[in-house]
Amino acid sequence: MARVLYTVGRWSFLHAWWVLSTWVVILLTVAGLALGLHKPLSSQFSVSGTPSINATKMLVEQFPNQENPVTASSVTVVFEAPEGHTLSEPETHAAVDRTIDALRTGLGDSITDTQRFGNPVDVDQRLTGQIHSMYGSFGLPEETANEDAQTVRTLSDDGRIGYTSFSIDAGDSMVVTKDQRAIINDAMDQARDAGVRVEAAGSGFGEEIAIEPMSEIIGLAVAFLVLLFTFGSLVASGLPIITAVIGVGIGVLAILLTTAYVDLNNVTPTLSIMIGLAVGIDYSLFVLSRYRSERENHPDDVAAGLAVGTAGSAVVFAGVTVIVALAALSVAGIGFLTAMGLLAALTVLITVLVTLTLTPALLGLCGKKAFAGKVPGVAGNPWRRCRRHTPRRTLGSLWVRGVHRVPGLAIGVVILALGALSLPLFHLQMALPSDATANHGTTQREAADLMAEGFGPGVNAPLLLVVDAAHANPDSPALAPYVNAQRAKAESEGTEFDAQKAATLSSFLYTVDSIDGMSTVKNAQLTGVNEGQTAAQILITPYTGPGDPATVDLSDSLRARTHEIEDAAGIRVGMTGLTAVQMDITEELAAAMPVYLSIVVGLAIVLLILVFRSITVPIVAGLGFLLSVGAAFGATILFWQDGLWGIVGTPGPLVSFMPIFLIGVTFGLAMDYQVFLVTRMREHWIHSGGQASGRTNYNAVEESVIFGFTLGARVVTAAAIIMIAVFVAFIGQPLPFIKVFGFALGAGVLFDAFFIRMTLVPAAMFLLGRSTWWMPRWLDRILPRLDVEGSALGDDPEPEYPRLDDADAPTVPA
Structure with a gap:
């Protein structure tokens, strides 16, 4: 390998313009393709094959007319009346109405999932009324209706905090566009102008994806200063910066081009920039440092070849190690993590290739001025007034x-x-980003905090059960009390009794009662039945928020309880929702x-x-x-x-x-x-x-x-x-x-x-x-x-190693 790299380094040094032109053409080509074909990055994380994803598929199958709750671009707008006032008062009610009207007018047909969309005061009355009406038709106790109505409320008990929620048809990006975000912000200002506090959150209204260039500028500036103190030369200090920027530029543009074919998370390019800049500068630094020592005893072109053959061999091995470590992230079997690892590895691969070819090429272009622009008193450079420089230890x-x-x-x-x-490490906690963990001061975090204040922390961590009861067991002992009650009612009314339909409805009620009886569940309620009345959705509200370990424990307990329900009733039960998906991802990552x-x-x-x-x-x-x-x-x-x-x-x-x-x-x-x-x-x-x-x-x-x-x-x-x-x-x-x-x-x-x-x-x-x-x-x-040490180049003189003073050396047998 050393001899091959020696040839590559020397050839690149002698054909500098060809090498530089080739990399510039590659950079411009990839840039043109990326700018023309790239798609928006996503803030979503998903894993295929997890229980929650399988439950999501079941939800989509049983409720084909309903949006997927995991991929929907949902938006929640939260209102808080001024101190001493409520949202029901005419003035604040009218202010909220103006925001709702602005949303309805500005977003138009792109608004979907409008069950909770509207003025929170009006929506609250409508939803609670529906709960009481539905539960009355089922013959359920008034106490149960009151409890479940409390959970679906959009207005807090004191009337000061309310919210409205909806989804936006955002296509494949799963986030609102800049124009839609501007409409939402302008609409919120309508109520703010009247003194009402308004915040927004939701999976479709995450923090705007932005890469601050100042991070790269600071990193490059510090790198330049360190290189200056290493080489003592303005020219040499700039060469690793140039190679790293070109290598990372090609890598990141290739990632943007990939978005035309694959959905990528918004952290993927930033990670690649971070890792690519660091290794790109370092790898070029190692080659340049070796070139400086080799040119003292060899012609410049030979020194470039030896630098790439020796230090370049170490660069190849080090780069391959980083690439393998990043690519090995795919063993976790998690799609977005695999994409991050492979694309970061691609950026590292490109920086290695750029280092091995462009670094000697730039040295060839610089020629004798590769270490020009010496800074006196830095990196061993003598001060101009000094006639003699004495080497120091x-x-x-x-x-x-x-x-x-x-x-x-x-x-x-x-x-x-x-x-x-x-x-x-023994008390490490892990979670995926959510509104409840966003930075303080962001509207997402403020909205989550307001929701927790008005409706309890569990409102930010809802779980959704999907029950497929098409084959519920009419003879199940667990369902017998519910089935017998329906049989008695049919007999008293003189109507026909269908045992299978009774078992299906009974399985819904049995599931709700089984879950609602758990000590860590604040409320479990039936929120919807499909057209064929063979499947149902059950909303579970925990006492704790999404980042609380107790919520993770509840998720595990619910899984165990649903298995018991399945065995007892002969049905299928799955748990989904954004909270469940995120917890599954966390568990998968912890296990991997x-x-x-x-x-x-x-x-x-x-x-x-x-x-x-x-x-x-x-x-x-x-x-x-x-x-x-x-x-x-x-x-x-x-x-x-x-x-x-x-x-x-x-x-x-x-x-x-x-x-x-x-x-x-x-x-x-x-x-x-x-x-x-x-x-x-x-x-x-x-x-x-x-x-x-x-x-x-x-x-x-x-x-x-x-x-x-x-x-x-x-x-x-x-x-x-x-x-x-x-x-x-x-x-x-x-x-x-x-x-x-x-x-x-x-x-x-x-x-x-x-x-x-x-x-x-x-x-x-x-x-x-x-x-x-x-x-x-x-x-x-x-x-x-x-041959990482370059032993194959052993015909060259042995390096001159630094001497130690014998007087200072410890007395150790040779």
Whole structure:
């Protein structure tokens, strides 16, 4: 591989304009196709094959004239009368009417599902009246009618809070258009002008999808400064930025083009930008750093080839590791997560290709000025007045020698520190985004809070049961009381008694009574029967909101109870609704996380065995990854879930797919640093033949670790700081998931790069001694060889490794 990459790098350097022109043409072509064919992104998350999705299919089959409650673009508008007033008063009633009229006029025929659409005061009277009328016809007690009427109310008990809801025919996008959103906002202003507070929420009125460019600008600006301190050159500092922007640009435009064929979630392109920028800059940084060292002893074109053949080999392996980790997200079997992983992996693949070709091409275009624009006093550049520059011992050298003196203490501190940070994992809470978890200050969160205040938290977490009773068992003992009551009524009225129809109706009532008797259910009521009277819908209102763990427990209890009902009555029962779908997704993700973690850790060990021809190095790397990702989780939970120190304004459960995605991305990045740092150590070990140089008091293993670390520490530190800056900059994005994910990734890189790769790994290697590079001979023979160190280019002079002062070196037998 090293020789192939050497050829690619040297050819790209010599044919710079061809390479640059090719990438520009690709960028413009993809841009043109994407801008012409892309469709809106969605804020919806769905999983096929879950119980709630199967129940949704049953609902659509039994109620073909009703909208799918999961995919409907529903909108809820909530009104609150001024303090000391009610919505029933003539002035406020008229103000609300103006908003309703503006909605009806502006949206016209696009309004669907109008059962609760209208002035909340009028709708409340109509719905409660229908409940009493229907229950009277069924012969049900007045107490039951009053209880169920209370649940369907659109006006609070004190008359101050009311709501109206409807759906919008928004096509495939499942969100309202900008024009429709403007109509809704203008309509709400009609009531606001009269002093009525108005907020809006619903699946069709989520927060507007917006990508703040300031995050990318901040990330790139910090990256440029770090590169400037790394290379001390204005020109060199700009080259990795250019390659990363082109690579990410092509990747993100390809994602937008994909929306023409596949529905994608709104976080997908932002994740790809975040990950693509970070790895794109870092990969180019590694190649550029190696080119600078190689050109001291070789012509520029050869140096470019050697840089791509050596550092580029590590880039390929690191990139493949990230790609595999992201693509492996598909093992969870969750559609939107698979799309996120595969498209982020596509962006990483493109950045790898751009790095290996465009970086040497830009070096070819720059020629002798690749490191021009030197900044005095930066990165070892002398001040102009200084005639002589005396090399100083680097911080990397000082650090690794300090770790060498106390390796056991270093390992202990890392394990205790990161282990302590991992403790919050034991109370991790996960949920999908909803109005109730939106940022404080947004109209979505304000609407959800008003609904909870006026009607209880459970109004934001309704569950819907679908009952298919076409084959209900007339002889069921559980249905006997209900069937006998209908038989007695038919006999008293002298009408014909149909046992099957009686069993069907009885199964509806039996299901309601069975669910309504559960202590955690506020109310369960029959809300609709299909035309053939063979299926029914039962609305369940819990006491708790969508983010409360008690609601998740209720969902599990309901599933168990519905199985009992099915067996007892001979019917089919499914639970659906947006709340149920979201909880199913959360459970699916939680179940997939251990499997995925096992896959990526196992993958890490296998790949690192192939690369480093060692057993212990991969095991240490894998265990270190678990520590760093655990600490990243813990820190994220402390701030974003628990609200530590009040820094996060809207703490709450973490987005359900954040943990599994964090594992995948952090794993890929962790292996990046492992490869780039340990490759230098392995390179020294191979060139030395496993023998000490005799120039120091270190043994051969210690020399390989210290010298390799000294060479790689500066560039790895720069790469880590760049990644952290890019990720942290995305905390400023409006999408809550991106905020949390940016923080979590930044924490993950911080812990893994500085605590694990630059402390625990070298400390463990010092303690392991020659066992560090041990591998059974039989395994060494059968495994394929991956030349990440560029051994195939061994005809070139041995690198000149930095010397240590013998007086400072510890007295260790050679």
